[in-house]
Amino acid sequence: MPTRPAAAGPVHRKAVEAMDAAGPQVWDDMSVEVALSVMAAARTARLVVCDQDSQRTALVTQRELTAVRNSSAYTDRVRLRDVLGVHAPFAAL
Numbered sequence: 001m002p003t004r005p006a007a008a009g010p011v012h013r014k015a016v017e018a019m020d021a022a023g024p025q026v027w028d029d030m031s032v033e034v035a036l037s038v039m040a041a042a043r044t045a046r047l048v049v050c051d052q053d054s055q056r057t058a059l060v061t062q063r064e065l066t067a068v069r070n071s072s073a074y075t076d077r078v079r080l081r082d083v084l085g086v087h088a089p090f091a092a093l
Helices: 010-022 032-042 062-069 080-084
Strands: 025-027 046-050 056-061
Touching: 032 046, 032 062, 032 080, 056 062, 056 080, 062 080
Parallel strands: 025 046
Antiparallel strands: 046 056
């Protein structure tokens, strides 16, 4: 698990604390459909998204992913990293 800087500001600490409590972690190369399945299995409405270096980069909700899946542009090739730019990154919380 990545360490946190001791001098992290209050906003950064708040975002990190929210990520810690957010729920299961998934990787950004996971498909939207698989991420929704993970949410269903974990009985949670949100997931922490990590990059290839296991750094937490975003939080996605079931509502957001369902909207993506229900859009006309959706295909089974859409990955979480493809939709993260549409949603606010975790650091902005």
